[in-house]
Amino acid sequence: MTEDPVFCVxxxxxxxxxxxxxxxxxxKGAERFAIGDRVSVLPISSCGTCASCLAGEPAWCAGxxxxxxxxxxxxxxxxxxxxALPSTLSAEDGALVEPLAVGLHGVVMAAMEKGARVLVVGAGPIGLATIYWARKMGAGRIAVTARTRQREDMALGMGxxxxxxxxxxxxxxxVSAIMGGLPDIVFECxxxxxxIDRCIKLVxxxxxxxxxxxxxxxxQIDPFFAISKEVRIQMAVFYGIADFENSARALDAGDLSPRAMITDSVGLSDLPEAFEALRQRTTQCKIMVMPQSMEKASAL
Structure with a gap:
């Protein structure tokens, strides 16, 4: 985590x-929320005045x-x-909004048609969030594949x-025989x-x-194979304000399935041990971190 050439922390x-x-x-000048309001936080700071920020897309702000x-x-x-978090949602729900927003953004970027055959590669939190939104937005047959079957039940529960x-x-x-045809959309999660090259061959x-x-x-990908199929490759990253709001609304509507991603919760003092445990192959999906009290939550 501290040595990655791109996302060095x-x-x-x-x-x-x-x-x-x-x-x-x-x-000073902060008036949208009152003391005591509960909120989910979009972890992107930006200028607030450029065209991207005004459009609710701070991820594309130059700053x-x-x-x-x-x-x-x-x-x-x-x-x-x-x-703003509705009164029906807990802080734990609020910490789930961010990964749900990633999945929602990916499905929106896919321009998925109703009834589409969908294959999701990966059953981690982002893969599960993608399954959830693909189902809610009208996908037909949805299949998931991962290196182990540890999260099969969780993936089925998400849709x-x-x-x-x-x-x-x-x-x-x-894949074609199992799904009744090659998938219309493959999500690499x-x-x-x-x-990416594997997904090109499967779509x-x-x-x-x-x-x-x-x-x-x-x-590396095989560009000739991709162009011979006229595959559309769509990169997707981050989210916008609307993705956050819609994710919070989905939880507020009473859909409990995303909460199944939370497989454990720890306090701040337990974080080092939790990180060390994640170095090994584990059945954990998402660990909720509860600093000090239930008033605040962050997901790992």
């Missing part, structure tokens, strides 16, 4: 970018910066970054119809070298590959 940085909490103090801060008792953010073993998922003919001719996995290493 400097030593001493406060992590935690999936966060929610209660407003305890307001700065944007990602930040953490959730693994602390208190943090300061601009009111522009805050999304997938079936799990494809990784060996079968390497063979387009087997892992971020490992070689997976139907003139299908769409949406890349949500953050691979920070150099990678």
């Amino acid at each position: 400097p030593s001493g940085a406060i992590l935690g970018h999936e966060m929610a909490g209660r407003i305890i103090e307001r700065g 944007m910066a990602l930040h953490g801060g959730g693994f602390a008792q208190y943090f300061a953010v601009s009111e522009r970054q805050c999304i 997938a119809d079936l799990f494809i073993d990784p060996q079968a998922a390497d063979d387009p003919a087997q 892992v971020g490992q070298p070689g997976l 139907r001719p003139r299908g769409t590959v949406v890349v949500l996995g953050l691979c920070t290493k150099m990678d």
Whole structure:
């Protein structure tokens, strides 16, 4: 984490970018929220005045910066970054808004038609969020594949119809037989070298590959194979204000399935042990960090 050439986190940085909490103090000119309001926080700071910011897309502001801060008792953010949480939602729900917004943004970028065949590669939190939104937005048959079946039940609970073993998922003919045709859209939600090329081979001719996995290493694809199928490759990253708001609304509507991603909760004092445990293959999906009290939550 501190050595990655792209997403290097400097030593001493406060992590935690999936966060929610209660407003305890307001700065000068901050009037949108009152003391005591509970909010989910979009972890992107921006200028607030450019065309992207005014359109609710701070990720594309020239001055944007990602930040953490959730693994602390208190943090300061601009009111522009805050999304009000309905009274029905807990701080834990608020910390789930960020990963749900990533999945929503990816499905929106896919321009998915109703009834589309969808294959999701990866059953981590982003893959699960993608399954959730693909189902809610009208996908037909949804399949998921991952290197193990540990999260098969969780994926099915989020809306997938079936799990494809990784060996079968390497063979387009087997995928086509299982799904009733090659998928119209393949979502790459892992971020490992070689997976984009694999997804290109699995999608139907003139299908769409949406890349949500953050691979920070150099990678290769077979451009001739991609162009011979006229595959559309759509990169997708971050989210907008609307994605956050719609994710909070989905939770507020009483849909409990995203909460199944939370497999454990820890306090700040338990974080080092939790991180060490994640170095090994584990059944954990998302660990909720509860700094000090239930008034604030951040997801790991």
